Amino acid sequence: MAERLTSLAAVLPPDTRLLVLGSMPGAASLAAQQYYAHPRNAFxxxxxxxxxxxxxxxxxxxxxxxxxxxxxxxxxxxSCERQGSLDSAIRAETPNDFASLLQQQPQIRALAFNGAKAAQSFRKLVLPTLAPEQVPALMQLPSTSPAHASLNLTNKLKAWQSICQYCIL
Structure with a gap:
C-alpha cells in the first residue's frame, strides 16, 4: 500500500522572480527535509x-x-500517495494553493518545472483554477533526478540556462 506523503514547505524569498517546482520530493529529500537531497540529483x-x-x-x-x-x-x-521515489508511482494528487501564492507574490514572473510530471500535474490540477492574468511564464525543463538518465549533466545544464532570464543577475 502506498504511503500518503506531504511536500516540504515552500522556500520563497520576498523577491522571488522564478519559482522552481518539482512534483513531490523523493524519499531522500523528505528524510533530510531538504530540496534535492539525493546525492546524485543534478539540481x-x-x-x-x-x-x-x-x-x-x-x-x-x-x-x-x-x-x-x-x-x-x-x-x-x-500531498500524494507514492511507494518509493519515482514520479510514475504518484497517485491521489492534491496540489498546493497556487492561486493564493501568486496573489501574495505578484513579482513571480516564471514557473520552472523540474521534469515532465511537475508540468503535467500543474497543467491538469492547477492551471484550470487560475485566472489567465495570474499565470506567469511556464517553462518545462528536464528533470534533475538521477532517474532521468536519458540526458547527461551537460545537456541538462544547457536546458536549465533558460531560467537565467528571470533571475536577479
Whole structure:
C-alpha cells in the first residue's frame, strides 16, 4: 500500500522572480527535509554552475545563493500517495494553493518545472483554477533526478540556462 506523503514547505524569498517546482520530493529529500537531497540529483550542481557557487555548500547557504538570484523552491503537489521515489508511482494528487501564492507574490514572473510530471500535474490540477492574468511564464525543463538518465549533466545544464532570464543577475 502506498504511503500518503506531504511536500516540504515552500522556500520563497520576498523577491522571488522564478519559482522552481518539482512534483513531490523523493524519499531522500523528505528524510533530510531538504530540496534535492539525493546525492546524485543534478539540481545543486546545475545551480552551482549557473550562479557560480559550490554546490556542496551547507544547505542553508545553497538556499541563500538561490535567494540572491530571486529563485524560490516548491512543489506542485501538497500531498500524494507514492511507494518509493519515482514520479510514475504518484497517485491521489492534491496540489498546493497556487492561486493564493501568486496573489501574495505578484513579482513571480516564471514557473520552472523540474521534469515532465511537475508540468503535467500543474497543467491538469492547477492551471484550470487560475485566472489567465495570474499565470506567469511556464517553462518545462528536464528533470534533475538521477532517474532521468536519458540526458547527461551537460545537456541538462544547457536546458536549465533558460531560467537565467528571470533571475536577479
Amino acid at each position: 545543486w550542481p546545475i545551480m552551482g554552475q549557473l550562479f557560480d557557487f559550490a554546490y556542496d555548500l551547507p544547505y542553508p547557504q545553497r538556499l541563500m545563493q538561490l535567494q540572491a538570484q530571486g529563485i524560490g523552491l516548491w512543489d506542485v503537489l501538497q
